[in-house]
Amino acid sequence: MTRPVLEVRDLKKSYGEGEATVHALRGVSMTVHRGDYVAIMGSSGSGKSTLMNILGALDIPTTGTYLLDGVDVGSLSDAQLALARNRLIGFIFQSFNLIPRTTAVANVELPLAYAGVKPKERRRRALAALDIVGLADRAGHEPNQLSGGQQQRVAVARALVTEPALLLADEPTGNLDSKSTDDVLQVFDDLSAAGKNIVIITHEDEVGARAKRLIRLVDGSIVTDVRQSPIELAPVGAAAAHAKVQSVAAGHLAAGHGTVARGSVYAAGGRHTA
Amino acid sequence: MSFFEVVRFSLRGLSANKLRSALTMLGILIGVAAVILLVAVGNGSAKAISDRIEALGTNTITVMSTGRGGSSSTALTKKMADALIDPELAPDIKSVSPVVSASSATMTYEGTDHAVSTFVGTTPDWFGASSTPVEKGASFTADDVTQGRRVVVIGQTVAEELFPGIDPIDKQVTVSGALFTVVGVLKEKSSTGFQDPNDTAIAPLTAVQQVLAGYGSLTSIIVEANDPDKVDAVQSEVSTILNQQLKVDSSSSSTTPYRIQNASSLLETQTETADTFTTLLGAVAAISLLVGGIGITNIMLVTVTERTREIGIRKALGAPRRVILNQFLIEATLLSVLGGGLGVAAALIGSQFEIVGVKPVIVPSSVGLAFGVSVAIGLFFGGLPAARAARLRPIDALRYE
Numbered sequence: 006m007t008r009p010v011l012e013v014r015d016l017k018k019s020y021g022e023g024e025a026t027v028h029a030l031r032g033v034s035m036t037v038h039r040g041d042y043v044a045i046m047g048s049s050g051s052g053k054s055t056l057m058n059i060l061g062a063l064d065i066p067t068t069g070t071y072l073l074d075g076v077d078v079g080s081l082s083d084a085q086l087a088l089a090r091n092r093l094i095g096f097i098f099q100s101f102n103l104i105p106r107t108t109a110v111a112n113v114e115l116p117l118a119y120a121g122v123k124p125k126e127r128r129r130r131a132l133a134a135l136d137i138v139g140l141a142d143r144a145g146h147e148p149n150q151l152s153g154g155q156q157q158r159v160a161v162a163r164a165l166v167t168e169p170a171l172l173l174a175d176e177p178t179g180n181l182d183s184k185s186t187d188d189v190l191q192v193f194d195d196l197s198a199a200g201k202n203i204v205i206i207t208h209e210d211e212v213g214a215r216a217k218r219l220i221r222l223v224d225g226s227i228v229t230d231v232r233q234s235p236i237e238l239a240p241v242g243a244a245a246a247h248a249k250v251q252s253v254a255a256g257h258l259a260a261g262h263g264t265v266a267r268g269s270v271y272a273a274g275g276r277h278t279a
Numbered sequence: 280m281s282f283f284e285v286v287r288f289s290l291r292g293l294s295a296n297k298l299r300s301a302l303t304m305l306g307i308l309i310g311v312a313a314v315i316l317l318v319a320v321g322n323g324s325a326k327a328i329s330d331r332i333e334a335l336g337t338n339t340i341t342v343m344s345t346g347r348g349g350s351s352s353t354a355l356t357k358k359m360a361d362a363l364i365d366p367e368l369a370p371d372i373k374s375v376s377p378v379v380s381a382s383s384a385t386m387t388y389e390g391t392d393h394a395v396s397t398f399v400g401t402t403p404d405w406f407g408a409s410s411t412p413v414e415k416g417a418s419f420t421a422d423d424v425t426q427g428r429r430v431v432v433i434g435q436t437v438a439e440e441l442f443p444g445i446d447p448i449d450k451q452v453t454v455s456g457a458l459f460t461v462v463g464v465l466k467e468k469s470s471t472g473f474q475d476p477n478d479t480a481i482a483p484l485t486a487v488q489q490v491l492a493g494y495g496s497l498t499s500i501i502v503e504a505n506d507p508d509k510v511d512a513v514q515s516e517v518s519t520i521l522n523q524q525l526k527v528d529s530s531s532s533s534t535t536p537y538r539i540q541n542a543s544s545l546l547e548t549q550t551e552t553a554d555t556f557t558t559l560l561g562a563v564a565a566i567s568l569l570v571g572g573i574g575i576t577n578i579m580l581v582t583v584t585e586r587t588r589e590i591g592i593r594k595a596l597g598a599p600r601r602v603i604l605n606q607f608l609i610e611a612t613l614l615s616v617l618g619g620g621l622g623v624a625a626a627l628i629g630s631q632f633e634i635v636g637v638k639p640v641i642v643p644s645s646v647g648l649a650f651g652v653s654v655a656i657g658l659f660f661g662g663l664p665a666a667r668a669a670r671l672r673p674i675d676a677l678r679y680e
């Protein structure tokens with residue numbers, strides 16, 4: 006197997022000191038291989054965002070190592086970190102985080118500008134990225150002229166415009182209605198089908214069900230890590246995910262516990278992709 | 280990323296926050312313009328004062344009685360004035376003009392009264408020594424003085440009051456019951472203070488003594504030097520002669536019964552006063568610059584939250600620290616340089632107009648100082664938060680509140 010896209014070993018992160026110390030991560034180890042589409046689920050405060058910020062090189066762990074594309078992120082200088090964020094990672098925030106009073110296309114161009122791409126080429130690639138998320142006609146709009154779903158799709162375009170090795174999304178649909186959620190998730194499915202590596206945080210079962218692999222975090226530790234569909238195939242898509250969630254609910258009700266549910270989840274995924 | 284691109288980013292940043300940019304620039308503009316203009320006003324009034332003193336003539340000295348004891352033995356007399364005309368003892372003296380002045384004399388022409396604020400009796404040399412030229416008609420002559428002829432040269436104010444629309448030359452006016460003939464009108468003088476310098480009348484010494492002041496002491500003696508450089512020599516010559524005349528022992532007594540006023544020393548003290556005034560205005564201006572600076576700081580700090588979040592986003596997208604710093608420094612520089620430049624322009628335009636009766640005269644160093652300080656404030660308070668935010672981890676910048 007080729008080098009993993011990312012690999013974390015015994016990642017720990019605590020905030021504060023003494024009595025008030027919060028252990029947000031208590032030793033997380035995981036490896037993501039090329040072509041995977043990973044969903045991380047967990048209740049609020051379970052450490053999902055903390056993990057994601059470390060994966061995005063936005064934050065540093067208290068202890069533990071993080072290899073991004075084989076490179077130990079902990080050993081990188083400030084300038085190298087900037088380069089890694091720019092070239093290797095596309096980060097999508099729950100709160101969009103577009104630059105205010107700046108057009109969609111200018112927002113998408115930003116990472117390219119920091120990568121030193123020439124203005125003309127930059128514009129072309131930014132428009133292409135906006136086209137992928139279906140917003141080519143909104144290029145000249147500023148964030149406050151766009152709906153939440155559209156803003157998030159601009160943010161997705163911005164994250165993928167540099168063609169990063171890894172797309173990270175922290176509850177990208179958390180602030181969106183179901184229609185916008187579908188739009189954004191469709192973009193992720195398409196990107197995954199095109200071979201992108203994606204890690205997404207969610208607390209919605211339907212969102213989690215679309216990923217090829219599902220990791221559950223409880224209180225800063227990984228409790229389950231399930232492959233839902235084969236890594237080399239395209240993701241299952243919305244309809245299958247919906248069916249799967251329905252059957253989980255049914256199975257859960259019938260059997261009264263989760264192991265059965267997990268089995269049927271895998272079956273549902275397999276059936277669709279076959 | 281090229282420098283040119285960073286500049287473009289800064290311009291975009293400024294135009295994305297137009298109101299904030301405009302307010303910051305306005306603060307700097309007002310601060311800079313206030314400093315430059317206030318200093319210019321101070322400097323302008325100082326210049327106006329020294330111009331007027333120079334117009335009095337820097338080659339004259341004025342001898343005045345201190346009136347100590349009030350006895351006639353210490354008073355200045357015509358005899359003393361005559362004694363000063365001595366090519367032997369006082370070779371540097373060009374002219375001596377004894378002066379008596381009556382502080383208020385009522386002049387009447389065909390039923391119209393006017394109280395002349397200073398009625399001066401003197402000799403013809405006075406006109407030259409005191410830089411008071413006659414505009415219309417002529418001054419009186421030495422002969423008029425010896426004969427005690429009742430002729431008078433009047434100031435502009437007197438002419439306007441008594442002879443509105445009439446040529447005053449050769450008209451007869453009554454002063455204290457005596458008839459005087461107007462022979463000339465003085466050229467208008469600009470005001471040196473509260474007193475109107477044009478509300479005056481000049482007549483032969485003898486005539487004024489006869490009619491108004493009596494034959495007692497002189498008010499002052501104006502001595503004109505051959506050359507402005509000789510003023511000090513003249514001053515010592517005058518004191519030598521006067522000490523002889525008044526029998527003052529120059530070696531033992533420090534209190535002479537007369538006082539010598541020298542226009543150039545007057546100029547010095549006046550300039551000092553004016554400098555103090557300018558410094559005071561400068562201090563007021565500096566305070567206004569400081570207040571302006573606090574305003575700028577305030578605007579900049581209020582936007583730090585928003586800008587810090589923005590810096591967090593930019594860092595998350597892979598912006599190197601140096602590029603972020605440059606962008607924000609260039610933004611701050613553009614704001615303060617543009618604001619400062621506009622402030623200088625506003626001050627230059629403002630200085631074309633009279634402000635509270637003073638024509639401002641720009642002090643070049645105040646331009647440099649005001650501009651420099653405002654740019655420094657802008658750079659410091661614009662750059663400092665950015666520098667701090669650029670050092671933060673992206674996640675901390677994003678969470679900043």
Ligand SMILES: Nc1ncnc2c1ncn2[C@@H]1O[C@H](COP(=O)(O)OP(=O)(O)O)[C@@H](O)[C@H]1O
Pocket residue numbers: 020021027028029047048049050051052053054055056
């Ligand atoms: N900056 C911080 N300072 C202190 N505690 C924090 C900070 N960020 C997160 N935490 C704590 O760490 C835990 C995990 O938070 P987070 O990773 O945001 O959870 P999730 O995203 O799963 O809801 C929570 O208990 C939270 O209170």
Ligand SMILES: [Mg+2]
Pocket residue numbers: 053054055
């Ligand atoms: Mg979270």
